[in-house]
Amino acid sequence: MNRVYNFSAGPSMLPLTVLEKAASELVCYGESGMSVMEMSHRSPDYEAIIKEAEAMLRKLMDIPDNYKVLFLQGGASTQFAAVPLNLINRTGKAYYIVSGQFSGKAFKEAQKLGYDVKCVATTKDDNFDHVPEVTRDAFRSDAAYVHICFNNTIYGTKYHYIPDTGDIPLVADMSSCIISEPVDVSKFGVIYAGAQKNMAPAGLTIVIVREDLLGYAEEKMPTMLDWKVMAENDSMYNTPPCYAIYMAKLVYEWILSIGGLDAMKVHNEKKANLLYDYLDSQSYYVAPVKKDSRSMMNVTFVTGNADLDKKFASEASAAGLKNLKGHRSVGGMRASIYNAMPYEGVEKLVAFMKDFAEKNPK
């Protein structure tokens, strides 16, 4: 077995101990005589798994009791539609902050559905090199919600503050930063995330929703997108993505075992600092993101020469540092260093970067 360091933006690395545990019990789980993949979702064995997964996530994120936790399918892209379908009827209009490609997609999806939505701030003109600074007076109180994307995977930016929206529920796509550090859930009306970056294999979507926001769903909407129906059925209105939920449980267990989100944050900061400190110490590579908007999960950088960028990604891959090519829409390089990326992976990356800069003078 020759494991590589996988800097993919998602799906992405899972902790080796989690993978090994999953492999060891894949054919037979405990005393059940079957794989978790084969279990009826309504069997006691499986119900124990999904309940434990929820309890662990609640503990990890310190989720208040007046929030529901839903285990769904369809990815954040499905939630781009579910958010307005579930919430906009509260007042009839909503605000979006567009800080990158996915928040832009969320905004467009709400427009496509025919809703009265408005983009109140964007950093598009700056090529999304930072997140917008917004203050309370940017929002009129008649909004049903304000939508943000908390960490922008493609550009490598993140909010380093929680926008103050007053009484207006703040809805955040946290796909690429969830459970990477503690976050005050009570500041949000809804948090949602595709699980394939920091939590589990692709195919699971988490929605954390404050109870008083349930019950405003459009009458004529697909039942499967109605959070209230999902909440009332404990995410079992139909068959949930059972195995991905089991994998998420193993990941939550792993984080709890190493000290929870406080420890996770220390681990993640240490990795990100190593990389950003190196980037700031030299001039061969440029980190395009403004310092106060830097993501701890996705670190973008360029050489300033598209051919060199290409050579970098290719030679890094040959050296066991995989998927460092930037997103196809922005180019350059991107190192996604989610929870499961070991510190050694970033050390090896920095060593490779130094070596590459020496061998390829500009």
Next chain:
Amino acid sequence: MNRVYNFSAGPSMLPLTVLEKAASELVCYGESGMSVMEMSHRSPDYEAIIKEAEAMLRKLMDIPDNYKVLFLQGGASTQFAAVPLNLINRTGKAYYIVSGQFSGKAFKEAQKLGYDVKCVATTKDDNFDHVPEVTRDAFRSDAAYVHICFNNTIYGTKYHYIPDTGDIPLVADMSSCIISEPVDVSKFGVIYAGAQKNMAPAGLTIVIVREDLLGYAEEKMPTMLDWKVMAENDSMYNTPPCYAIYMAKLVYEWILSIGGLDAMKVHNEKKANLLYDYLDSQSYYVAPVKKDSRSMMNVTFVTGNADLDKKFASEASAAGLKNLKGHRSVGGMRASIYNAMPYEGVEKLVAFMKDFAEKNPK
């Protein structure tokens, strides 16, 4: 390792060789240095997997070239909404045949969305003990589609004919019978199926759609439910349920290795005949389904005494024959004997049934 025989209606048994192969390469897939769960869905390694999965399914089911194969999320329940959202605009109305709980749910979902849909036949008054017989003249030619559920998991019934709908596209939910035997795909406009019964772990939904039926989607609908968008993006509009697709590929490979769907049908008929022949040979158990509607996948039977039924399921479970309790809405027993159930499992079940009948005279 002490594997049980799992008669669950879904999620359900997977072939042991498939599980063993998945376990052996869970931590590191081939030369990739990573788990399939960790692969970027846009990486060459993963693209090879999804392309092979599609090619194998096309080969298995002999899917004509003018049909698209989509790998989606959300289960058949999501397709209950997607079907009208994608198709009804062709003419503005549609017909449903209600032969059980899931076809009833599909019908209600279309009604909930506000569409002009009509139930043209149902066997509800007969407690769904057979599927309706419908002929061409049941359908007016102005329908956008006719929807059926081809195998009714809960009641244990199946269509033993393909309804003649003339030029009206026939849409079939095949969740609980797909790839259990050959079926003439060209007789259908759309076939869809949750994968968790005969194909893969839960979290994957297959849609097979004739190309000329794409392009009628509602303008104001969730993009993720639009088959045309999914087809144009090769099921990668967003991150697909990568690992479940990989598992499906292993299952397709297994079926191809044992002779494809012709061989699968022989295997499944042999199992079903063993059980039905026994049921027909005695009077202790009653099989409520009419003979011409019997399912090859889900075999229902009762003792006629609810306490005995309960005792049966409980003692069978203790003997390693799991999940034989009937669906909570109908009671009795149900043996789901999908592709992966070995013949020996049904032999053991019949032996247990004989023994139970002897020990528990009525």
